[in-house]
Amino acid sequence: MYRFLLTPRWLGILALTLVASYVMVQLADWQLDRYRGRSAINERIDAGATATPVPLASKVPTPTGTAGTAGPGPATEDTWSRVTVTGRYDPANMILVRGRTVESRVGFEVVTPLLLADGTAVLVDLGWIPPAPGGATAQPQVPALPTGEVTVVGRVHESESASGAVSDRNGLLETRRITVPRLAGHLPYPVYGAYLLLDEQTPAADPAFAAVPIGHANNWQNLGYVVQWYAFAAMALVGYGWVARREARRAAGLDTRPLDRAADGHPAPTGPA
Template identity: 70%
Template sequence: MYRFLLTPRWLGYLALALAAAAVMVLLGNWQLHRYHARTEVNERIDAGARMAPVPLADALAAPTGGPGTAGPAPAEKVTWSRVTATGRYDTGNLVLVRGRTVDDGVGFEVLTPLVLADGTAVLVDRGWIPPAPGGAVARPDVPATPTGEVTVVGRVHPSEDGGTVDRRDGQLETRRIDVPRLARELPYPVRGAYLLLDEQTPAADPTFRAVPIGHTNNWQNFGYVWQWWIFAVMTLIGYGWAARREARDRAGLDRPGQPVDRAAEPATGTPA
C-alpha cells in the first residue's frame, strides 16, 4: 500500500521534509542559545542593582596606551556591575550624546570624562536632560559640572559600536557612545567602558534623570524556540498526512460508493 514512497518523487518529498525540519530545529536551537545568553545579561543587571560597589580597577583594567587610546573592554561577567571611582571631571571635554530616549522623551545624555589619580580617565554618563526649546536636536543647557574632587558610583556599560564624533562650536557630540572612537578626541588614555551614574558626591544636579537599564526581551527568544520546533514537527506530520492520503487514493478507499437503485429492490412487507 505504501510502496509508492520508494519512488523518486516521494523520496524527494521525504528529503525535502527532513531537510526543512532539520533547519527549523537548528533555528530553534539558535534561539535557545540566544535565550540563555539574554537571560544571563538580565541576571547580571539584577545582580548589579543589589551589589555593593567595588573599586573601578577591579572591573576595568587601566589602559596601557598613550593619550587618545582606550583600554581593553570589560569581561562579560563585570558588565552592569556597580563600581566606584574618585577623580576630577574634565569640563573642557564634555560630550553631548544626542537622540537618546528616556520615558518617550528624546533628548541628550551628558558624558563627562572623570580624570583619575593615575592620569587615565573613565567616561561617566551623568544622566539625561531634555533639549532646549526648539526641537529634539536643540542643544540643551547643561547643568554646571562639579569642580574639585568627585566620587561616583555607577554601572559598567560596554562601549557602543558605530559611533561618529563631531565638534560643533568646540563641543563634542555623538549619537553612540563608542569609547575607542571618543578616546581619540581626548588628551589622556581612557578605560574601555563607560559608567552609568547611580550616585555622586557632591550630589548631581536634579535636572539630570538617571538613564534606565532595560532588560533584554529573552522571553521573545523562548517563544521563537517553540515556534521553530513546532514548525519542524508540523512539517513531518504534513508529509505523513500527504503520504496517507496518497495511499488511500491508490487503494480506492476514498472513492464514493456506487449509488443504490431503490426502485430495483424487491418489495418487502405483507400486503394489506
C-alpha cells in the same frame, strides 16, 4: 502499501521535508541561544542593582596605552557590575550624546571624562537632560559639574557597537553613539574600555540630570520564536506522514472519499443532478 515512498517523486518530497525541518530546528536553536544570552543579561542587571560597589579596576582592565586610546573592554560577566571610582571631572572634554529618549522625550545624555590619579580616565554618563527650546537637536545648557574630587558609583556599560561621527559644536563634542574607542581618539589621555552609567556620586549630582533607565532585554520574545520554529519543524514531519499515509490508503483502495480532487485544487465531482 508504502513502496511508492521509494519513487523519485516521494524521495524528493522526503528530502525537502527533512531539509526544511533541519533548517527550522537550527533557527530554533539560534533563538534559544539568544534567549539564554538575554536571560543572562537580565540576571546581571538585577544582581548589579543591589550589589555592593567594587573598585572599577576589578571589573574593567586599566588602560595601558597612550593618550587617545581605549583599554580593553570588560568581560561579559562583568558588564552591569556596580563599581566605584574617585577622580575629577573634565568638563572641557564633555560629550553630548544626542537623540536619546527618556520617558518618551528626546534629548541628550551627558558623558564626561572622570580623570583618575594615575592619568587615565573613565567616561561617566551623568544622565539625561532635555534640549534647549528650538527642537530636539538644540544644544542644551549643561548644569555645572563639581570642580573638586568626586566619588562615583555606577554600572559598567560596554561600549556601544555602532560607530557614529564625533563632531565639535560650540566647543563640545557631540555624537549619537557612546562608542568608547572612537570617543577616546578625541581625548588627551588613555580611557577605560567601558563607560559608567551613574547611580550616585559624592558630592551629589545636579538634580537636572535624569537617570538613564536600564531596560531589560526582551528574552521572552526569543523564547516564543523557539517554540514557533520547533512547532513548524514538527508540523512539517507530521504533515509528510499524514500525506504519505493517505496516499497509501488510497492506493490500497481504503480511502474512497470524494475529496481527492478537492485536495489537488479541483472541485469534487457531484454526479448528475
